[in-house]
Amino acid sequence: MNPPVPLLLLPALAALAGLAIGAGTRRVVARHSGAEGAEGERHGPPPVAGAVEAVTAVVLAVLALRALWPDVPAGTAAWPGARAAETTSLGRAGELLAFGWLAVVAVALSFVDAAVHRLPDRLTLAAYLGTAAPLAVSALADGRFGDLLGAGLGGLALAGFYLVLFLVNPAGMGLGDVKFAASLGAALGWLGWDTLVAGAFLGLLAGGLYGAALMVLRRAGRKSEIPFGPFMAVGALAAVLTAL
Numbered sequence: 001m002n003p004p005v006p007l008l009l010l011p012a013l014a015a016l017a018g019l020a021i022g023a024g025t026r027r028v029v030a031r032h033s034g035a036e037g038a039e040g041e042r043h044g045p046p047p048v049a050g051a052v053e054a055v056t057a058v059v060l061a062v063l064a065l066r067a068l069w070p071d072v073p074a075g076t077a078a079w080p081g082a083r084a085a086e087t088t089s090l091g092r093a094g095e096l097l098a099f100g101w102l103a104v105v106a107v108a109l110s111f112v113d114a115a116v117h118r119l120p121d122r123l124t125l126a127a128y129l130g131t132a133a134p135l136a137v138s139a140l141a142d143g144r145f146g147d148l149l150g151a152g153l154g155g156l157a158l159a160g161f162y163l164v165l166f167l168v169n170p171a172g173m174g175l176g177d178v179k180f181a182a183s184l185g186a187a188l189g190w191l192g193w194d195t196l197v198a199g200a201f202l203g204l205l206a207g208g209l210y211g212a213a214l215m216v217l218r219r220a221g222r223k224s225e226i227p228f229g230p231f232m233a234v235g236a237l238a239a240v241l242t243a244l
Contacts, residue, residue, distance in 0.1 A: 014064035014100075015057040021104055022053030028108045032123065033115035052111055059103045059237065066241050067096060087142050094138030095190075099240070101130040102187050106233040109180060113229035119176025127183040128155070135190055147190050154189015154196045155182040161200065177228050184236040195243045203228075203235025 029052055087095075105127040109119050132151070139148035159182040166173040184203075188196040207228050214226065 008068070010068060011061040011064040015061035018057030018060035018104075019053050021060075022056035022107075025056055025104060025108045026052040028123070029111040029115075032108075032112045032118075032120050052107065055111075056104060056107050059107060060100060062237075062241065063099055063103055091138045091142035091144070094134040094136075094141065098131045098134035098138070098190075099187060101134070102127055102183055103237070105130065106180075106184075106236070110227075110230035110233050113176070113227040117174075117225055117227050119174065119180050119229050121176070121179065124176060124179035124183065127180065128186070131183050131186055135186065150192065151186040151190040154193070155186035158182065158185025158188070158196065158200055171225065173228060177232065180229055180232060184232060188236055188239055191240065191243045195239050198242065199236040199239030201235070202238045203232040206234050207231035 105123055109123050109127065112123070113119050132155075135151050136148060139145055159178050162173060162178045162181040166175060166178055184199065185196060188199040207226065210231065211226050
């Protein structure tokens, strides 16, 4: 059955919340991207006015819509891979909080990376802790210890994969990407290994296509640095939205 009308309001409410949260996120971006005197060479223009708020609102609205789709029992919201009938309110809340928090911090990291080609430790740590803790609560509430193990191993696997890329080509990948991968891997691993692989592949594909386009346009060379954080985030989001 289709979600009841009140639940369909959730994406709209999430978008409104995203606009409000995005205002704070914009200040975080400014603080870490040099707009407020922070150290670091700027590689791109500052975000267009309202861009951070708009992106945050869209991402949260899309995640809220995905949480309701395709069919859930009346009065409940289920995440991909979770069986709504077997989840508690606390478990669902923890799960949605984890993904919502990661989405907000990922937006901030993406804008900062685009501006200064750097993923600050403070934000990558916040992303990981704010994702792992609610997922642990959700696992305890619903007995989803297998999913929690998948999240832990997923974070290690994706971070390890990006660490290898960093060691092979330090100019093309930074340690910030490795740390960010731990958070994304935990979230994707919670949903399943197929989602983890899809997210990693889509992120690399998006980043590779962007780099290739810059080379074709002669705006970058083989050894040019590109901000990879935004593509990691886009790949992870796409994998979550297509998770079954």
